[in-house]
Amino acid sequence: MSDPSHITYTENLQKFLRLPQGGKIIAEYIWVDSEGGVRSKSRTLDEKETPYSPAELPMWNFDGSSTGQAPGENSDIYLQPVAVFPDPFRGTPNILVLAECLNNDGTPNKYNHRHECAKLMEAHADHKPWFGLEQEYTLLDLNDRPYGWPKNGYPAPQGPYYCGVGAGKVVMRDIVEAHYKCCLYAGVKISGTNAEVMPAQWEYQVGPCEGIEMGDHLWLSRFLLHRVAEEFGAKVSFDPKPIPGDWNGAGLHSNFSTKEMREEGGMKYIEAAIKKLEGRHAEHIAVYGEGNEKRLTGRHETGSIDTFSYGVANRGASIRIPRECAAKGYGYFEDRRPASNADPYQITGIIMETCFGAVSE
Numbered sequence: 290m291s292d293p294s295h296i297t298y299t300e301n302l303q304k305f306l307r308l309p310q311g312g313k314i315i316a317e318y319i320w321v322d323s324e325g326g327v328r329s330k331s332r333t334l335d336e337k338e339t340p341y342s343p344a345e346l347p348m349w350n351f352d353g354s355s356t357g358q359a360p361g362e363n364s365d366i367y368l369q370p371v372a373v374f375p376d377p378f379r380g381t382p383n384i385l386v387l388a389e390c391l392n393n394d395g396t397p398n399k400y401n402h403r404h405e406c407a408k409l410m411e412a413h414a415d416h417k418p419w420f421g422l423e424q425e426y427t428l429l430d431l432n433d434r435p436y437g438w439p440k441n442g443y444p445a446p447q448g449p450y451y452c453g454v455g456a457g458k459v460v461m462r463d464i465v466e467a468h469y470k471c472c473l474y475a476g477v478k479i480s481g482t483n484a485e486v487m488p489a490q491w492e493y494q495v496g497p498c499e500g501i502e503m504g505d506h507l508w509l510s511r512f513l514l515h516r517v518a519e520e521f522g523a524k525v526s527f528d529p530k531p532i533p534g535d536w537n538g539a540g541l542h543s544n545f546s547t548k549e550m551r552e553e554g555g556m557k558y559i560e561a562a563i564k565k566l567e568g569r570h571a572e573h574i575a576v577y578g579e580g581n582e583k584r585l586t587g588r589h590e591t592g593s594i595d596t597f598s599y600g601v602a603n604r605g606a607s608i609r610i611p612r613e614c615a616a617k618g619y620g621y622f623e624d625r626r627p628a629s630n631a632d633p634y635q636i637t638g639i640i641m642e643t644c645f646g647a648v649s650e
Contacts, residue, residue, distance in 0.1 A: 306379065312336050315383040317376060318349055318368050319512050320390050323357030323400045325527075325630055327512045336382055346370040346386060358390060358398055366398055367391040372505045377474035378516065385475060387509055403504060405648075406638035410500035413645040417548040419621070420503035420637050421480070421496025424510065425539035425629045427531050428461045428489045429524040435489035435532060436460045436523070443534055447486045459484045461523065465491055468510075468517045475513065477506050487536045496544065504634040529628035530583035538584025538591065539629035543636050546621035547644075555619030562644045563599050563608050563622060569643050570597040570607070576635040578628025585626065592625065 314336045319329045330351060334341070353359025353366035368388035376383040390398035397404035410418070428436050437460035438444055453459045465482055472479040472493075482493040495507050511527075518525050529538040549558040566573065574581065574594060585594035592598050592607040599608035599622075601615045607626050614620030627636050642648075 310336070310382075315376070315379055316341075316346065316386050317379075317384070318370070318386045318388050319509070320351075320368055320388050321400065321402075321508060321632070325632060327508070327515060328356055329512065341373055341384060343370040343373055343386075346373070349388070353390075353398070358400055359392075363393070365393050367393065367395075371403065372509070374475040374477070374509055377471040377513070385509065385512070387505055402632050402634040402638065403501070406504060406634040406641075407501045408648045409638050409641040409645075412648045413641055414500060416645065417499065418637075418641060419497040419499055419546050419551075420640075421494060421498070421544035421621075422503065422507050422633055422636070423492055423494045423540070423542040423544070424507065424527075425485055425490060425492045425541065426514065427487070427526045427528070427539060428464060428491065428518065429526050429531070431522065431524065433524070433526075433531075435487070437488045444488045447536065450484060450488050450490075451486045452483050458488075460489055461491075461521070464514075464518055464521055464523060465493075467520075468514050469493070471513045471517055472510055475509065477510050477513070478502075479510060485537070485539075487532075490537075490539060501634075501637075503637050504632075507633040527630040529578060529580050529630060538581075538586075540584065540591075540625065541578070541627040541629050541631050541633070541636065543624040543627055543640065544621050545624065545637075545640055550619060550621060552619055556615070559610065559614070559620070559622050563610075565643050566608060566624070566640075567597045567599075569639075573624075573626060573639055573643070576631070576639055577626050578631035580630070581626075581628040584628055594626075 313333050315331050316334050317329050317331050319327055322328050349368040350365050352364050354361040354364035358366050369391050370386050370388050372387040374385040375381060376385050389403050390401045392398055430436060449458050469479060469482055478495055478498055480494045480496060485492050495510055496503060498506050515525050549555055582594050585591050592605060598606040600606045601610045602612040603609055609623045609625055
């Protein structure tokens, strides 16, 4: 018999999940910890006729010394609700609450990257910035081995796996499908998914989202993926190169445009933005994810971590301009440098800062 901790949504449990809640709802508060992981805890609130907004939800707190976000002698970290989503696990009227982490004096916690990103998005909101992030990840068993790999050695070379269909080409599609449906139920702006070039590696796309919504939706999608994988006894790795060998690393490619870029003549704004990105290549790499040097080798459709480059339809460049956009003369560009474990608030924030300037205190 399977470990029951990995089969939580069996029919036996369903009869309890369908019980009435007596005019109460369950709110699952979610936050980002010191290592770029997600944490959550539940609380009971009164049910109301209209959905809760973030401003209507109570602040809460947690022990930051247990998450690497505060010392033990001053451990309280506060949770400030910033976004609310329907809960696909418990169902309506229960909710998921994305929260920012604040210190007890009200200042943003050291690991709260949303705060600065939100200021940049608000200051430059007139540009109507649109983002789309392509999240790659690998599904591992509890021994940190990718699903579908031989017990000893490696699978056949890449080729049949990308967008593959059929046994021996893709594995764990049930997790992918369940995650997709959970995102749609929760209102996450997921726009697609596909198998990637390494067995057990997948990708999904979120966007287009405007401004701070990009980071909020990407973090919520990560929580949902971890939570779905938990049901199957699987682990999710956002490590850009979780397995050594001649395999593509996992990225978090960022598609970006502004209203000026999306209009006739927008290519001049795209080229101007790319020129600014070139001048701050090192600053971007510094916040584009841990272990990115294992991925940005200049091979496997990546640019070198030490060199900035761009080109039309060139997946080996730092920045790719889609061929369709180059032909039309307007559209968007793709920053291919961010690693799969990068923080979306830091990615979108530094792009805005580089293109339009920092925000003064």
